Amino acid sequence: MIHSSAPRRLGVPAPQARLRFEEEQRGAGGGPGRRLLVVDGDPAFELSNWCGTCPFLFRRLETAAQTLSLESMRDRLTGTPPGLDALVTGGVIDAFAALLPEGDYLPMLLQVEPRLTVPGRDGDYFSGEQVDTWGLDQFWGLPEYPHTPYYRTFETGVDASAHLYEFVVPMVPPTWNERQRVEEYAELMGGGAVPTAVAVSTLDVCEPASGPAADHYRHWGLTHFLLDGHHKMEAAATTARPVRLLSLLALGEGLAAAEDCALLPTVRARHDSPRTPARLPTRG
Incomplete structure (x- = not known):
């Protein structure tokens, strides 16, 4: 964590x-639809189930x-890294906010060292x-299978019964990137x-409702869907190498209580730490 500010209406x-967050429409009596991230009218990602007890x-x-x-x-986001105040006064936040639904x-301005992760291989969270x-x-x-490579960047304990996992998710796979620009x-x-x-x-906070588990605790999933970068x-x-990440956390679109979102900057400012399993009594 480099800096965070108070919530803003953007x-x-x-x-x-x-880009919008929507609920999939189903027929009468069909139950709640999937949570979706939609880009230009097309569903782009399915998100965690509404119940909060599913993975x-x-x-x-x-x-x-x-993307x-x-x-x-491009020029404003390359070279000397700007601070959060400069991103505000320089119009960067407003430019990207124009892509997003009002809310x-x-x-948060973060510095991350991303590790490319392929589903099913070493280091895969799922x-x-x-x-x-x-x-x-x-x-x-x-x-679960996310159908995309993604980046893992940070994790830390929240408390004795919860752990934060952070992910950076590209809108399209890295194999679609232009090789010359990556090399530059x-x-x-x-x-x-x-x-x-x-x-x-x-920010989605998920925990199994019941049943045996080798390692039962709340998972805080902080997911950054790349707009640019x-x-x-x-x-x-x-x-x-490190890269800075300007994160615009959509406070009304995750599965997290207001107090969890308010605590997030403090949790994210902690040093990256290995996870200590937090075992909770199972319920049934």
């Missing part, structure tokens, strides 16, 4: 926003096929920590530059 009326989730859908980068902001957002708490999917007999950013970072990426973020994030992961 965005444009929902019909005008290129934490972000899952890329077939219609997720574009929301703003070329007009309350908590701006086949590791999540399975330890929820077990395998009872129908498929498999872990890698060279800049090798010279000491710390460019800035931008994301809209959600796909090439920067891959370059940082490739070169093991």
Whole structure:
């Protein structure tokens, strides 16, 4: 954590926003629909189930096929890293807020060292920590599958019964990135530059309702969906260099209580730490 500010009212009326959070529409009596992140009218990601007791989730859908980068902001987000106040006065936050639905957002400026993670391989949260708490999917007999590579950046304990996991999720897979631009950013970072990426973020707090678990505790899933910075994030992961991340946390769109969101900057300011399993009594 470099800096955070008070929540701000940002965005444009929902019909005008290129990115929105929506509930999938179902027929009468069909129950609540899926939580979706929608880009230009197309569902891009399925998010954690409304119940809060199902496993934490972000899952890329077939219609997720574009980014929301703003070329007009490229120079301002490259080179000397700006502070949060400079991002405000320089119009960066307002420029990206124009892509988002009107609501309350908590701006946070973070410095991260991303690690590219492939589902099912070493370091994958969904086949590791999540399975330890929820077990395998009872129908498929498999872990949840996000259908995208993603970046892990940070984790820390929240309290004796909760742990924070942070993810940076590209709108399109890193294999879609332009190789030349990734190499250009890698060279800049090798010279000491710390460019800035931008994301809209959600906080989902999930915990199994009952049943045995090897490691039962609340999972705080802080997910940063990249608006700008796909090439920067891959370059940082490739070169093991830091990158700054301007996170606009959508306070009304996650599965977290207001007090959890208010605590998040304090939790995120802690040093990255190995997780100590917090075992809770099972309920049934």
